[in-house]
Amino acid sequence: MALLEIENVTRSFYGVNALNGVSLSVAGAGITGLIGPNGAGKTTLFNCISGVIPPDGGRIVFDGADIAGRRPDQITNAGLVRTFQIARGLQRMSVLDNLMLYGADQPGESIWHALVRTPVSVSREKELVDRALAIAARLNLMRVIRNPASDLSGGQKKLLEIGRALMAQPKMILLDEPVAGVNPTLAREIGEHLTSLARDGLPILLIEHHMDMISRLCDHVIVMAEGRHLAEGRFEEVADNAQVQQAYMGRRWKSAG
Amino acid sequence: MEHYLVAMGVTAGIYALMALGMNVIWGMAGLINLGLVGFFAVGAYTSGILTLKFGWPILAGIAAGTLVASLFGVFVALITVRLRGDYLAIVTLGFAETMRIIMSNELWIANGTDGLSGIPGPFRQALGPHAFNLQFLAIVIVAVAILFVLLQRLTRSPFGRVLRGIREDEQVVQVAGKNVVMFKVKAFAVGTAALGLSGALYGHFTSYIAPDLFAPLLTLYIKLSLLSGGLGNNVGAVVGAVLVVFFLESTRFVIPYVPELSAVQGAALREILIAVALLLILRIRARGLIPEKVGDFPLPEPTRASQPLKP
Numbered sequence: 001m002a003l004l005e006i007e008n009v010t011r012s013f014y015g016v017n018a019l020n021g022v023s024l025s026v027a028g029a030g031i032t033g034l035i036g037p038n039g040a041g042k043t044t045l046f047n048c049i050s051g052v053i054p055p056d057g058g059r060i061v062f063d064g065a066d067i068a069g070r071r072p073d074q075i076t077n078a079g080l081v082r083t084f085q086i087a088r089g090l091q092r093m094s095v096l097d098n099l100m101l102y103g104a105d106q107p108g109e110s111i112w113h114a115l116v117r118t119p120v121s122v123s124r125e126k127e128l129v130d131r132a133l134a135i136a137a138r139l140n141l142m143r144v145i146r147n148p149a150s151d152l153s154g155g156q157k158k159l160l161e162i163g164r165a166l167m168a169q170p171k172m173i174l175l176d177e178p179v180a181g182v183n184p185t186l187a188r189e190i191g192e193h194l195t196s197l198a199r200d201g202l203p204i205l206l207i208e209h210h211m212d213m214i215s216r217l218c219d220h221v222i223v224m225a226e227g228r229h230l231a232e233g234r235f236e237e238v239a240d241n242a243q244v245q246q247a248y249m250g251r252r253w254k255s256a257g
Numbered sequence: 258m259e260h261y262l263v264a265m266g267v268t269a270g271i272y273a274l275m276a277l278g279m280n281v282i283w284g285m286a287g288l289i290n291l292g293l294v295g296f297f298a299v300g301a302y303t304s305g306i307l308t309l310k311f312g313w314p315i316l317a318g319i320a321a322g323t324l325v326a327s328l329f330g331v332f333v334a335l336i337t338v339r340l341r342g343d344y345l346a347i348v349t350l351g352f353a354e355t356m357r358i359i360m361s362n363e364l365w366i367a368n369g370t371d372g373l374s375g376i377p378g379p380f381r382q383a384l385g386p387h388a389f390n391l392q393f394l395a396i397v398i399v400a401v402a403i404l405f406v407l408l409q410r411l412t413r414s415p416f417g418r419v420l421r422g423i424r425e426d427e428q429v430v431q432v433a434g435k436n437v438v439m440f441k442v443k444a445f446a447v448g449t450a451a452l453g454l455s456g457a458l459y460g461h462f463t464s465y466i467a468p469d470l471f472a473p474l475l476t477l478y479i480k481l482s483l484l485s486g487g488l489g490n491n492v493g494a495v496v497g498a499v500l501v502v503f504f505l506e507s508t509r510f511v512i513p514y515v516p517e518l519s520a521v522q523g524a525a526l527r528e529i530l531i532a533v534a535l536l537l538i539l540r541i542r543a544r545g546l547i548p549e550k551v552g553d554f555p556l557p558e559p560t561r562a563s564q565p566l567k568p
Contacts, residue, residue: 052428076434084432090425092489092551093418101422102433106415109435111443114414115407125415148551168434 003028003172003203009058011048018044020227031204033218037248041227042207046176050082051075063171079171087157089149096132096145098160102167103128135163155186172203179213191217263390265506267462270397271455272498276482277404278451284489286444287424289346291476293452295353298471300326300453301460302367305376315379319457326453327446334445338438361468372467376460393462404451408491420444485538487545
């Protein structure tokens, strides 16, 4: 069974059906691309999976448990962590603090442990610092580790989004347009980071509009249109699919064949 | 004059306690609480009633005032959990006014607008007025110091980090795996406990409390303290509170020297000066005299050199 199984998920906003019963499954390895024209419901689906917006109906099974309608923090703690399309750095916090915030199981987040500085909370903090620095080193964020997140460049903010997700020790990450608005050189670099994460055993589900990124990175591509699953397969296969072309380009009235 | 300075010192200390409490809710967690004076009143009345009518020892009264204000804080946090910004501000402002109006009209609780008089102070008779004030100044300074150390620990802890995260972007903190509602409630509980403590101390110091002491203007003075000192920063909260009391009191002496001004006009001019001071601070140093620093918190040294990461 796939790691993430989505069955017949629906969600509407004031009568507009953003998701019309979408069903798809994401394997527990490699990079899966989620593409589709604007308004296909990709980001809404991400919001439903991550609990930011509860779905109206359907089942979302992650790692054997139905997580549909749970709170975002419960879903993150179950091992499914998402990033945001527009990088949402915690502006007046340092890069390190941004990373540390995503650390799980920190007893120091309770008032008593914080006041007393219990040994468990201090040693957990050490582990989290280790992890945060390792992630920062891996993502080339060491130079800015003490800077406020507001000082980062657009590309660095995208890297920080990925880094924060990694801090939570995820079993799978959902990336919403990790290279949108990033210059081509950095986009390639981010792509390499993702490939290497996937190679290290972290499954990734990725929304992206840059087709060259998708073709380069993704082992498997799922196409959504009008709130439904439309097609899936290897990138070349879905790119050749007439329905997919139609969804992106529109219908041709006088087809020459 | 010396008596006056000591009394002002106590006032400044009590303002500092309030500013420290407010800083947890507003400065750290970013939740606007305009009901500050309501929690201050809850602390003052609880301790006043218990010591005066039920003969509780003063320390027990102060502890009860702190605890009850904190319980009110939890209650208000729970009913406002889905509110932010202006809406939260209005509801909390409404809470404080509700408290004041209840205390004015429900005579059986604490004599309505006549207020409670004769609230006992520690060793008031034995010491005489001047020594009593000096002693109270020492008590307040110790209270500020203890609260400062405790809150400084909270600020620099993982708990403080989550609160700052909520201030910046609540949804990101949820996705980070934190139960945001619980943290907001805890921020209110801690902050309003400090407000209750300051109220209780105030009652035992002046020996008299009445509903009209708990008007919204006091809330604004504390907001002004935080804004001028540096929001989100415990040192700034204390410095700001002392500055505001100094400013409020020193203008008392300056105004009479302004020619052609009646006493009423002079009083109005003081309020105008306070408004001007706030505008100037926000214009020149929007983050306050001692701005909150980003990323200066001491973290434990990493135990190992950074190593390749396995997710």
